[in-house]
Structures are given as C-alpha cells and as structure tokens.
Amino acid sequence: MCKECGCGEPERNEEIIPVAREILEENTHYALHNKEHLRKHGIVMFNLVGSPGAGKTTLLERTIPALREEFKIAVVEGDLETQNDKERIDRLGVPCYQICTHGACHLDAKMVHHALHELNLDDSFDIVFVENVGNLVCPADFPLGEDFRVVVLSVPEGDDKPEKYPKIFHGSDAVVLTKIDLVPHLDFDVEKCRRGAYQVNPKAKFFEVSAKTGDGFQKYLDWVRWAAKTPF
Numbered sequence: 703m704c705k706e707c708g709c710g711e712p713e714r715n716e717e718i719i720p721v722a723r724e725i726l727e728e729n730t731h732y733a734l735h736n737k738e739h740l741r742k743h744g745i746v747m748f749n750l751v752g753s754p755g756a757g758k759t760t761l762l763e764r765t766i767p768a769l770r771e772e773f774k775i776a777v778v779e780g781d782l783e784t785q786n787d788k789e790r791i792d793r794l795g796v797p798c799y800q801i802c803t804h805g806a807c808h809l810d811a812k813m814v815h816h817a818l819h820e821l822n823l824d825d826s827f828d829i830v831f832v833e834n835v836g837n838l839v840c841p842a843d844f845p846l847g848e849d850f851r852v853v854v855l856s857v858p859e860g861d862d863k864p865e866k867y868p869k870i871f872h873g874s875d876a877v878v879l880t881k882i883d884l885v886p887h888l889d890f891d892v893e894k895c896r897r898g899a900y901q902v903n904p905k906a907k908f909f910e911v912s913a914k915t916g917d918g919f920q921k922y923l924d925w926v927r928w929a930a931k932t933p934f
C-alpha cells in the first residue's frame with residue numbers, strides 16, 4: 703500500500719521492483735547463454751537500436767550486399783507487428799527471422815535465443831545482425847548477448863538525442879548518424895551531436911552516413927569488418 707497518499711497502489715519496493723529484478727535477471731541469464739552459443743559457433747552479433755524510422759533496415763540493406771562476399775550473414779528482425787522488415791531482408795537473399803513482440807517495446811534475450819535456434823547456427827554464420835524494436839529507451843536495459851551495440855540515430859530526430867537519452871548511447875560501441883543528406887534542410891548541428899555522443903561515451907565510434915547518396919558508408923563498413931573479425 704502506498705504510504706505517500708494511501709491510494710492502494712503497491713509501494714515501489716513492495717512488489718514492482720522485485721518483479722522488475724526477476725525480469726532483468728532472466729534476461730541476463732538468456733543473454734549469457736546467447737553469448738556462449740555464439741562463441742561456440744564463432745559468430746559475432748550486432749544489436750542495432752534506434753528510434754522508429756531512424757534507418758536501421760536501410761542501413762542493413764546497404765551493409766549486407768557490401769559484406770556478403772566476405773561474411774556469411776543472418777538477420778533477426780524485431781517489430782511490434784508485421785513481416786515488413788523481414789520481407790526487405792529476404793530480398794537480399796540472406797536468412798532472416800522476424801520476431802513480432804505484439805506490443806513489447808524492445809527485444810529481450812529470450813526472444814533472440816529462440817530466433818537463433820530458428821536460424822540454425824550450425825549453418826556456420828559469421829555475423830548475426832539484430833534489428834531491435836524502434837525505441838531509444840527500453841532496449842538499453844535488455845542486452846541480448848550481442849558483441850557490439852550500434853545506435854542508429856537520424857538527422858530529423860535532432861542533434862540533442864545523445865544528451866537526452868544517454869543510457870542507450872552509454873553502453874554502445876558505435877553511433878551511426880543516418881540521413882546526413884538532410885542536414886542542409888534541417889537545423890541539425892553534426893558537431894554538437896558528435897560532442898554529445900562523445901561526452902556520454904568517449905569509446906563509441908561515430909559514423910555519418912546517407913543511404914540516399916552512399917556518403918560515409920565505407921568507414922562504417924570498415925568498422926563492421928574489423929568488429930566481425932575481432933577475436934573473442
């Protein structure tokens with residue numbers, strides 16, 4: 703019972719926090735299991751996080767054709783509903799499993815565990831790209847067992863996002879600023895955004911790309927190549 707106003711709601715410490723802790727502990731258990739599973743098969747997993755429409759699938763549509771000769775790639779797509787993103791990835795001819803969360807605002811490690819089994823890792827993949835549900839908040843609390851977390855941020859979202867949503871940037875390995883072709887049309891200060899990202903997380907790489915013009919992709923692809931070959 704809430705002591706502040708006696709409204710009958712449970713106090714945070716009474717019920718809500720233990721339930722949340724249980725959920726996070728279960729996630730940690732599956733994330734570690736996923737990591738072990740991936741290690742055993744020599745696979746590197748990337749978790750792409752970012753707001754709805756930031757350009758995550760478009761980034762994959764650029765990345766996969768550029769790397770498919772060098773690496774055997776599979777994709778896990780996460781959305782609340784629809785197979786739309788899976789259909790886009792299917793057109794590239796790489797295996798893809800779509801998770802529909804039916805309302806949940808993030809993927810969790812158990813969902814990804816199931817997806818990895820559906821993809822059949824014995825098929826000797828080198829890279830699994832996971833596209834998380836579009837959300838700049840909740841995926842930060844649910845590691846999936848990935849080796850690298852990539853925040854995909856787009857110019858129309860505004861240059862202050864690293865400062866306003868630090869948690870997701872804090873645990874990331876790279877920030878990919880997409881839609882830089884739109885900079886001339888919007889009040890977006892690339893340097894301010896880069897500084898904000900650096901202040902939150904000095905270790906994260908910062909890339910600027912445009913899927914429309916292809917600008918900046920080479921540097922990002924070189925980083926993905928490097929990351930995929932990192933020995934663990």
Ligand SMILES: Nc1nc2c(ncn2[C@@H]2O[C@H](COP(=O)(O)OP(=O)(O)OP(=O)(O)O)[C@@H](O)[C@H]2O)c(=O)[nH]1
Nearest residue numbers: 753754755756757758759760836880881912913914
């Ligand atoms: N101008 C411009 N548009 C882009 C760029 N990248 C993506 N888009 C457009 O942005 C829209 C959203 O792109 P998606 O790749 O579907 O975004 P997403 O992050 O996968 O979206 P959800 O999966 O729904 O969260 C599409 O209309 C893309 O064509 C870019 O670099 N420049």
Ligand SMILES: [Mg+2]
Nearest residue numbers: 758759787833
């Ligand atoms: Mg998408």
